[in-house]
Amino acid sequence: MPTASISLVRMHTEIIKPPRALWVSFEMGHPLGPPDDAAFQRRVLITLLGMLEAPDGPLLEDYPEDEPETSDELTVLTCPVYFAQDEAETGETDQLEAAFRREMTALRPWYDMGVAKRQRTNVGVSGIELEALGDFIYAFVRGEEPENPRDDIPLAYTLKFAVEDLKTYYIEGITSQPGQAGASSQRLFDWFWDETAAGKVLLELKKVCEASTDDKLSQVGGHFIVPMEVALRKKD
Amino acid sequence: MVRLEKLIEEERELMQRMARMCPSFETHPWVEGPPLSQRRVAIITTAGLHGRHDRPFQLDPNDFYRVIPGDVQANDLVMSHISAGFDRSAYLRDWNVAFPIDRLREMAAEGIIGSVADFHYSYNSPSAKVEAAGAIREVAGLLKKDNVDAVLLFPV
Numbered sequence: 001m002p003t004a005s006i007s008l009v010r011m012h013t014e015i016i017k018p019p020r021a022l023w024v025s026f027e028m029g030h031p032l033g034p035p036d037d038a039a040f041q042r043r044v045l046i047t048l049l050g051m052l053e054a055p056d057g058p059l060l061e062d063y064p065e066d067e068p069e070t071s072d073e074l075t076v077l078t079c080p081v082y083f084a085q086d087e088a089e090t091g092e093t094d095q096l097e098a099a100f101r102r103e104m105t106a107l108r109p110w111y112d113m114g115v116a117k118r119q120r121t122n123v124g125v126s127g128i129e130l131e132a133l134g135d136f137i138y139a140f141v142r143g144e145e146p147e148n149p150r151d152d153i154p155l156a157y158t159l160k161f162a163v164e165d166l167k168t169y170y171i172e173g174i175t176s177q178p179g180q181a182g183a184s185s186q187r188l189f190d191w192f193w194d195e196t197a198a199g200k201v202l203l204e205l206k207k208v209c210e211a212s213t214d215d216k217l218s219q220v221g222g223h224f225i226v227p228m229e230v231a232l233r234k235k236d
Numbered sequence: 237m238v239r240l241e242k243l244i245e246e247e248r249e250l251m252q253r254m255a256r257m258c259p260s261f262e263t264h265p266w267v268e269g270p271p272l273s274q275r276r277v278a279i280i281t282t283a284g285l286h287g288r289h290d291r292p293f294q295l296d297p298n299d300f301y302r303v304i305p306g307d308v309q310a311n312d313l314v315m316s317h318i319s320a321g322f323d324r325s326a327y328l329r330d331w332n333v334a335f336p337i338d339r340l341r342e343m344a345a346e347g348i349i350g351s352v353a354d355f356h357y358s359y360n361s362p363s364a365k366v367e368a369a370g371a372i373r374e375v376a377g378l379l380k381k382d383n384v385d386a387v388l389l390f391p392v
Contacts, residue, residue, distance in 0.1 A: 001267060001376050001379055001380070001384070001385070001387055002267045002268060002269045002385060002386050002387065003386075003387045003388075003389055004386070004387075004388055004389070005388070005389035005390075005391075006388075006389065006390050006391060007391075008391050008392075009251055009254070009255075011240070011251065011252075011255050012251075012254065012255055012258050015255060015258040015259075015260050016258050016259065016260065016261070017260065017261065017264060018389075019264065019265065019266055019267070025239060027322075027323050027326075028321070028322035028323060028392060029322035029323035029324055029325075029326060029327060029333075029334070029392050030323065030326040030327065030333035030334060030392075031333070031334060031390045031391055031392065032332060032333050032334065032336050032339075032390070033333065034326065034333070035325075035326040035327075035329040035330035035332075035333050036329060036330050038332070038338075038339065038342075041332050041333070041336055041339050042339050042342075042343075045336055045339050045340070045343070045388075046348075048388060049272055049277075049343075049348075049349065049386070049388075050272075052269065052272060052275070052386050053271070053272060056266060057264070057266055058264050058266075118310075118329070119310065119311060120309075120310040120311035120331070121311065122314050122315055122324075122327070122328055124288060124314060125292055125314045125315070125316045152291060153291070153292060153294060154294075157292065157294050160318070161292055161316060164315075164316070164324075167324070168324070168328055171324070171325045171328050172328055175325070175328075175329060181329070185323040185325045185326055188325045189323070189325070220318075223320075224318050224319065224320050225320060226320060227320045227321055228244075228246060228247060228250070228320075228321060229244055229246075229247065232244070232246060
């Protein structure tokens with residue numbers, strides 16, 4: 001079967017030597033390049049498809065174009081509830097919970113508008129209704145172990161997917177605010193982990209999971225909720 | 237990916253540890269096909285994508301892939317990849333950054349490629365484990381039955 005592959009980590013592709021690989025300098029998560037840029041994505045695809053007509057291989061080529069820089073200094077991402085941030089700073093759990101709840105509520109109209117505009121949402125992997133998502137996640141932070149609403153996957157995975165639903169809700173919501181549709185992935189990442197109560201809740205959640213005697217919860221919650229870079233930075 | 241020198245040290249080390257787990261092969265099979273304008277193209281992604289009502293992916297050594305029908309619409313698909321280590325915000329705004337089905341449909345309509353396959357396939361993550369070999373052969377057989385003669389592989 002003729003194949004052509006995008007390569008994100010060049011040193012891995014150099015070892016595996018697949019028949020045709022096109023290394024791209026793009027961020028992990030978008031092998032075709034930036035969102036909402038059909039012309040850019042098309043250029044990548046045309047180059048990749050062109051490799052299928054090469055006479056012999058294995059081939060590993062470098063795609064010449066980087067993802068365009070976005071002018072983040074012009075974009076000020078604001079969560080609609082400033083006071084949430086202030087209360088979360090006090091470090092008291094009940095205030096963090098209150099800030100988290102207010103933040104989630106305030107983002108709802110933006111999230112709903114985003115779904116209406118894009119005609120899609122990635123929220124829903126956990127199967128937990130949005131209205132119950134905050135309760136489910138926060139119960140763990142309080143040290144409780146809520147009942148698993150699903151019978152097909154272990155509780156640790158329901159929690160993992162609930163966490164991804166939460167992050168998705170925030171990103172889909174904030175990017176539908178005026179002027180935020182083109183915010184860079186780095187800006188959105190920094191905003192979520194440094195400026196929202198939800199980010200603080202997930203850092204607390206990671207600590208709780210790491211201390212859990214449930215192996216799966218400890219593994220999934222310890223490694224797959226908070227990105228490595230954030231976990232290291234917040235530990236300092 | 238972001239060039240290695242731009243990663244933090246721990247991430248760079250992780251990539252190097254993963255490099256030591258990458259398999260190398262003694263042979264390098266090379267299969268050709270008809271001109272691009274006659275090819276039938278399928279996508280294989282390791283983004284952990286699947287139908288909204290499919291079982292999500294877990295770290296299960298015996299559960300390898302999901303099937304994505306060719307007429308899939310954007311809201312039919314969700315991502316349940318286990319990793320927290322890659323950007324999802326671009327995919328949330330535009331599924332084509334990881335699953336460029338709209339671009340392929342456009343190219344088929346323009347005659348740049350012959351057609352888009354009836355089925356595409358999704359894995360949870362790139363697996364170098366030998367246990368995956370059977371499931372990969374199985375998918376290759378399914379692709380042949382779909383008359384596919386070009387497969388595009390997309391990591392995240």
